[in-house]
Amino acid sequence: MQSIRNLSLKNTIEPPVKFLYNHNDQTFPGVISVDNRPLREQRGYDGEDFFFFHYPDPESVPVRKALFRDYCRVIVPVDGDLLFRVEGRTFPLQSWDVLLLTENDIAKADGDSGNTEYYEVGIKPAFLLKLSLPGNNLRTCFEQASESKRHVLRPEGEYLTRLQYCLDNLEKAYTGSEFGCKISSHAYLMLLLVWVNRCFAAGMDGIFPQDTEISRVVDYIDEHLADDLLIDRLAERFGFSKYTLMHRFKEQTGFAVHHYILQKRLRKIHALILKGYPFMEASARCGFSDYSCFVRAFTKYYGLSPRKYYERLKRQGRL
Numbered sequence: 001m002q003s004i005r006n007l008s009l010k011n012t013i014e015p016p017v018k019f020l021y022n023h024n025d026q027t028f029p030g031v032i033s034v035d036n037r038p039l040r041e042q043r044g045y046d047g048e049d050f051f052f053f054h055y056p057d058p059e060s061v062p063v064r065k066a067l068f069r070d071y072c073r074v075i076v077p078v079d080g081d082l083l084f085r086v087e088g089r090t091f092p093l094q095s096w097d098v099l100l101l102t103e104n105d106i107a108k109a110d111g112d113s114g115n116t117e118y119y120e121v122g123i124k125p126a127f128l129l130k131l132s133l134p135g136n137n138l139r140t141c142f143e144q145a146s147e148s149k150r151h152v153l154r155p156e157g158e159y160l161t162r163l164q165y166c167l168d169n170l171e172k173a174y175t176g177s178e179f180g181c182k183i184s185s186h187a188y189l190m191l192l193l194v195w196v197n198r199c200f201a202a203g204m205d206g207i208f209p210q211d212t213e214i215s216r217v218v219d220y221i222d223e224h225l226a227d228d229l230l231i232d233r234l235a236e237r238f239g240f241s242k243y244t245l246m247h248r249f250k251e252q253t254g255f256a257v258h259h260y261i262l263q264k265r266l267r268k269i270h271a272l273i274l275k276g277y278p279f280m281e282a283s284a285r286c287g288f289s290d291y292s293c294f295v296r297a298f299t300k301y302y303g304l305s306p307r308k309y310y311e312r313l314k315r316q317g318r319l
Helices: 039-043 125-131 140-148 157-175 181-201 212-223 231-237 242-253 257-274 279-285 291-302 306-315
Strands: 020-023 026-029 050-055 072-079 082-086 089-093 098-101 107-109 117-123
Touching (some): 050 157, 072 181, 082 098, 089 242, 098 181, 117 125, 117 157, 117 181, 125 181, 140 181, 212 231, 212 257, 231 242, 242 257, 257 279, 257 291, 279 291
Antiparallel strands (some): 020 026, 050 117, 072 117, 082 089, 082 107
16 A cells, blocks of 8 residues: 555656646646746636646746635645645645645645645535535535544545546546546546545544644634734733744744734635625624725735625625
8 A cells, every 4th residue: 555655646647737727628838927836826716616736847836825715625745745734733744645625724835845746626615516416515525624623634545546546537637628528527526526525534534743732822813813812912821922922833833923813814704705794794703993904904815805806706606
């Protein structure tokens, strides 16, 4: 089994593809911008139901400082290790581990992970539900992984073999131009999600020791977003000096305390908006006492003002 987990696919796919996206049933190479990140990555994906990446060439991996928003994601390192910090916890991934992220999870790849070959699949939550059937909700593994903080699976045996089979064939279908490739890509995507859900249900998750004291701080922040979360008060509450809290928090989460709180508030507001809450009420529920401050923060984070973002959600049929 060790030989299977260490299997690299980087020599089986020619030519190496730096960046691919799908539009109107066609696949195009991405355009690298001046700061060496794909332009579409910087803007996010508004229209595609799902995307697929495979970085087989270490030299072609763009530097990424944040993951895509509005997608549930499956990330699988193939040859080498990846270090991810998710929701205030650290996950050093090994080859063929499976990282599960919802659209609301705060996640960040370690800056030294750029030379690792890996797959990444992103699926719109609405598309996940469209692919699902009663009693077979393909979003289940993402939701339960987020709720239980079990973000990483470590498949073995048939689960690992099926995972590799699905990813390999999904890539061929997603990047292909023959008749029926879109149908095939949807079929292999569904099959991949079925096996990921089965793997999660089988309890094949890895064990990752955490800094329990900082994890308590993170959990407190998550449960008190409406409160005044000053760093001084957090440090006093959990018995840290301000400097110690700031240092250890960033060491485990990858974010400064105030930056993590801001992202959590904005993601929570986003979730409330999708449930029908007005922006003003949602922002107040998540700790923004000044609506103008919220507008500036939201616009900077999502790239659109709340009003324009709301209009986009309506066009997409998400409201």
